[in-house]
Amino acid sequence: MDIDQNIVNSLEYARSSWGKVATLGGILFVPFLILFVFIFIGAISNNGFVLGLLIFIGILIMLIAFFLANGYFFRVIKSTLAGLDEIPDFDDWGELLVGGLKVLVVELIYSIIFGILASIPIFIIFLVLGLIGSFLGIAGSIADASISPAVLAGSGVFIWVMYLGIFLTYLIMIAVGLLYYIVSFIGISNMAYQDNMGSAFAISEIRERISSIRWGKAIIWVLATYFVTLIAVLVSYILGLLLVGIIVVPIIIMPFLIIFLARSTGLLYLNK
Template sequence: MNIVDNITSSLKYPLNDWVKILILTIISIIPIVNFISAGYMLRIIKSTLAGIDEVPGFDDLGELFIDGIKILIVSIVYMIVPLIIYFVALLPLMFTSDPYSMMSGLMSGLTIVILLIDIVVAIIFSLVLYPAIVNMALYDSELGAAFRFSEILDRIKAIGWGDYILWIIAIIVTSIVVGVILGIVGAILMIILIGFLVWFAMGAYLTMFQARSIGLLFSESME
């Protein structure tokens, strides 16, 4: 399955069960409870890797909630370095009292350089985050599996870095396009007061779409 087929198939996937989209929409707007959304994303990845085409259910909400917290932990760990660099970038600005002085200009320039480096570092870490979650799914939600870097890098190599980066670009572009379309539809439907529902459903739909897409991508690399 090429990238176009992957994206097309994944876009259709959530539409196989509108009730699941509605349930995930409701869950995603409730504070704390919305950790279940991330857990459900992991469940879709697991299901896809197992070769199941049916949209999974919401049984065992406790498991979904715990898996959601694990996804949050993994995301924080992978993004902690970019966050640290970001705060380091802001430090030079704290040592300048006169915004028009030469020193202020030098410090501002240093901040810009560090922020540019931070963007590169964040991109690198984000590229590894998706396959880290996939590796965790393969080991039945084992948290440590998300940090087995040699395995994670091997999974990316099995796909090919070029194809993987193309997939990343494709899924970002597709998500933006879908978001814009549903955003416009939601704005129009605000006239009959259901626009907010469409906006919330958009997040649920994109979660299911992205989870299915990454599951298909990595399942093919393991065949």
């Protein structure tokens, strides 16, 4: 399946059951309402302990809702890998919580790994820039910078080197971001396919799967899903200005995007 077919299929899949989209939206939205009500009740109680307790309970409910949403994302991937074309039901809430927790752990671990991978070359770049700046500072202290063409030229070179360093930093962040997006999502899909959390970190299996998909195709998939997400963000912003977005965005757009992305991820993993 080409990427354009993947995207179209995933969009059609997500809109095949607005009821389930709204159910997922309710899971995401209701906890915010509960937290708002709890804060209001705590505020009018004039009791700091009661306010703090209600906020704690509200945040706990929001975390549970976040795990459930993550778990449903995982369930949609598993359903897609099983060859099912119908959006899965909301049942076995315990399984959803466990699945959501697994996805969160995988994402956190990969975030740390790729964060370190990005930090090393960026640190080296700014270390080199610091050394160049120190060298120019020493040169400026030896010669009168106001009359030394060499020092002035060196300062100009340093500015361009600094711009180059910033540009390289952005390139590194983009490259590592792409790798994180691809590897973590394929890792989560591999975990769903093998029904084993360790499979999310089976690097050889993940590398083999990405190779069968082809890196170029995977990168195009990232850009395509990012484009869909960007459109959703723009629509959400416009609806937010019209106030109707307060309801439509969390109830419809966000859950629609979650289901779309899960379906698209599963199809990419299957490479069909």
